[in-house]
Amino acid sequence: MGEGLGYLFQAVLSFLTLSALFNIAWATLLGIVVGMLPGLTATLGVALLTTLTFTMPSGDAILVLICMYVGAIYGGSRSAILLNIPGTPANAATSLDGNPLARQGKAGKAMGIATAGSFLGSIIGMVLLASIAPGLAEAALKFQSYEFFWLAIFGIVIAGRLTALEDPLKGWIAGFLGLLVAMVGAEGIYSYARFSYGNTDFSGGLGLLPVLVGMFGFTEILFVMYQPAATAVSGALDSVIPKVREVVKYWQTIIRSGVIGTLMGLIPGVGEDMGAWVSYAAARGSSKEKHLFGKGSVEGLIAAETGNNAAVPGALIPVLTLAVPGSAPAAVLLAALFIHGVRPGPLIMIESPSFVYEVTAMVFMATLSMGFFGILLTKPLLTVLRIPPTRLMPIIMVLCTVGSFAIASRMFDVWVMLAFGIIGFVLRRAGFPLAPLILGVVLGPILDSNLRRGLLLSDGSITPFIMRPISAALWIAILITVLLGVPAVQRALGRLFKGRKAMSKSSSDA
Amino acid sequence: MSRTDLASSIVLVIFGLAVAFESWRMPRFESIGGSILNAPGLVPGILGVIIALLGAVMLTRSVLAQRRRAAGGSAAVAAVAPDEQRPPDTLTSGTGPDIAVEGTGGLQAPSNTRVLVALVLGVVFGTILIGRMPFWLAVFVFVFASIVYNERAALKTRSGAIRILLIAGAIAGATGFAVPFVFERIFLVTLP
Numbered sequence: 001m002g003e004g005l006g007y008l009f010q011a012v013l014s015f016l017t018l019s020a021l022f023n024i025a026w027a028t029l030l031g032i033v034v035g036m037l038p039g040l041t042a043t044l045g046v047a048l049l050t051t052l053t054f055t056m057p058s059g060d061a062i063l064v065l066i067c068m069y070v071g072a073i074y075g076g077s078r079s080a081i082l083l084n085i086p087g088t089p090a091n092a093a094t095s096l097d098g099n100p101l102a103r104q105g106k107a108g109k110a111m112g113i114a115t116a117g118s119f120l121g122s123i124i125g126m127v128l129l130a131s132i133a134p135g136l137a138e139a140a141l142k143f144q145s146y147e148f149f150w151l152a153i154f155g156i157v158i159a160g161r162l163t164a165l166e167d168p169l170k171g172w173i174a175g176f177l178g179l180l181v182a183m184v185g186a187e188g189i190y191s192y193a194r195f196s197y198g199n200t201d202f203s204g205g206l207g208l209l210p211v212l213v214g215m216f217g218f219t220e221i222l223f224v225m226y227q228p229a230a231t232a233v234s235g236a237l238d239s240v241i242p243k244v245r246e247v248v249k250y251w252q253t254i255i256r257s258g259v260i261g262t263l264m265g266l267i268p269g270v271g272e273d274m275g276a277w278v279s280y281a282a283a284r285g286s287s288k289e290k291h292l293f294g295k296g297s298v299e300g301l302i303a304a305e306t307g308n309n310a311a312v313p314g315a316l317i318p319v320l321t322l323a324v325p326g327s328a329p330a331a332v333l334l335a336a337l338f339i340h341g342v343r344p345g346p347l348i349m350i351e352s353p354s355f356v357y358e359v360t361a362m363v364f365m366a367t368l369s370m371g372f373f374g375i376l377l378t379k380p381l382l383t384v385l386r387i388p389p390t391r392l393m394p395i396i397m398v399l400c401t402v403g404s405f406a407i408a409s410r411m412f413d414v415w416v417m418l419a420f421g422i423i424g425f426v427l428r429r430a431g432f433p434l435a436p437l438i439l440g441v442v443l444g445p446i447l448d449s450n451l452r453r454g455l456l457l458s459d460g461s462i463t464p465f466i467m468r469p470i471s472a473a474l475w476i477a478i479l480i481t482v483l484l485g486v487p488a489v490q491r492a493l494g495r496l497f498k499g500r501k502a503m504s505k506s507s508s509d510a
Numbered sequence: 511m512s513r514t515d516l517a518s519s520i521v522l523v524i525f526g527l528a529v530a531f532e533s534w535r536m537p538r539f540e541s542i543g544g545s546i547l548n549a550p551g552l553v554p555g556i557l558g559v560i561i562a563l564l565g566a567v568m569l570t571r572s573v574l575a576q577r578r579r580a581a582g583g584s585a586a587v588a589a590v591a592p593d594e595q596r597p598p599d600t601l602t603s604g605t606g607p608d609i610a611v612e613g614t615g616g617l618q619a620p621s622n623t624r625v626l627v628a629l630v631l632g633v634v635f636g637t638i639l640i641g642r643m644p645f646w647l648a649v650f651v652f653v654f655a656s657i658v659y660n661e662r663a664a665l666k667t668r669s670g671a672i673r674i675l676l677i678a679g680a681i682a683g684a685t686g687f688a689v690p691f692v693f694e695r696i697f698l699v700t701l702p
Contacts, residue, residue, distance in 0.1 A: 051699060052693070052697045052699060053697070054697070054699060055697060055698045055699065056697075169564060169567060169568055169571075170568075172564060173522060173561065173564045173565070173568070176557055176560050176561050176564065177561065179553075179557050180529060180554065180557045180558070180561065183553060183554040183557065187550045189544075189548055189550070190539050190544065190550060192536065192537065192539075192550040194533075194536065194550055194551075194554060195532065195554070218632060221628060221632070222625050222628055222629060225621075225624045225625050225627075225628040225660075226620050226621065226622070226624065226625045227619070227620045227621075390656075390657070390660035390661065391657055391660075391661075391677075391681060393628070393656070394631075394652060394653040394656035394657060394685075395653065395681070395685050397632050397635065397652070397656075398635075398649050398652065398653065398685060398689055399689070401635065401636055401640065401702070402689060402693055402699070402701060402702075405700070405701065405702050406693070406699045406700060406701075409700045411640070411641065411702060414636045414637075414640070414702065415636065415637065417636070418632065418633055418636045418637070421632070422629065425625070425629075429514075430514050430515075430518045431514070431515075432518075447553065448553045451552070451553060452547070452548045452552065452553070455547040455548060456547070456548055460545070460547050
């Protein structure tokens, strides 16, 4: 613990140079702008910045990406509050109470509360990151091929379940489609080029970044063009500096939302949007001011923004300790870590023990920067929201093209980006979520190599896959998650609990 | 949504079976000690079968739902009633805002034509324009054409037309200059 604090302190000090502070400033500011603009998501922002920072030293590049990530998740609260259109999906719950507050003439107060919530959520997540990650990495050292195989399946199943609550079947289909996309190209044991049919471009595989930029960039552009925002910001703003008393009043909500947000980020593939929704639902469930929710509840707003920003450091925990992304932007960050020569995974505390604390320090600096710019530059930043989306989308399309090309300098990646942009649009229109698909693309190689390696090690026996303790825990968790997603099972459980409630009520009445 | 589900499920079943078939055809490298358990086609084959199975479940569900509707049943078909505590359907994609919140007036009417044109322009930019002319020019043509198309209503009057052409030209020109400059000169990234 003492050693960890020492690493953390050293890392924070190392970011107090002029060049680091400059990088933190521009990256966080750009992140806030990216988050504010409909059509630009945190995932796309981090992906495009990954290509921009390709030639930067790895420490600077990762710092910039984390600042973009933190800034973007916060930035979406602006358009959620003022336009009732969340800048990123993570801010959808924010609009439920943020926009009513704005319509009551309290837009500034709402933005100040959102800033405070985001700031505190990020700090809580950061503390949990520094506490949980080292321990989880140590536990993950016990993981072998069998456990990683089940972890990949678990990620798909839980992401599919939680990102498509009304229809988990579509979430699972999306996840398995993503796993399949990762199968294209040369595989790891015999270097056989799967689904390539003699084409050298396909035998190199479909890169994660072009697929991601396609689905979170081009798809997004097509959706914005399908239904662009019509109205711009109006009216003068009240004070944006939050009243301390008002924030402290909801200290229980803040801590609960921070923990929930971090846990949602920790679960593979389930990210900031669930962090916000689950925190919001929990706050509403235990609030003494339930009637205000949906009509301008400060508690609701603070729960949503604390929850979504706490998910950012939460999503970094599995990235660092298991090399499994906790959310879609974290998937990009994972790819960026590999590009810059960092090897996340269970060995991280052995090979580079200070790295987890360096990342914690980066989140801390990004959070301070986000809070600073969020309060100070509220009015200037609002001019960004006046840009008509129909003028912005072509520029974003150009950036998507450049971003896809820049990693490997091949036009094939641009064509992959275009193709997956169209596929993503069709899938989304048909009601399929895209986050599990992207998670599938990341987890595909892990699933493939670990299943085949596991079967080689066990000489074809599936006993270790079933009987090893951690494997057993994982497949049981998968089974429960799948069963809970089946409507017939849900109905049966509903009847069972209603029956029990009626019985206990009648026995207490007696 | 049920008709879309029906079409999607049929496509998924066919696709899954095709993948499984292709995976079965992949070599197993038995001559160098390989077996079916570590064959290249093992995992894609399993995934193909799973996708076909899940597609079949979706197909069954859609057919049953259609039959219930045809019989005039009031049984639950597809979506549970909206619950404020859960995210709305359109947000579960995990990407971007495509909600139309009632009573806010924040979004224009949806338009498939606008999407189609954006799609065609994007594909033309990425496959035809790039590589056949300097990158800055490809960017200029694409951005200019996109803005002029999207704001074509202003072309009806002479002053509106001049205004929109100038704005489109300025934005396209600025993008054509700034993007290559920032990416190539400042961040040293290769451009197409």
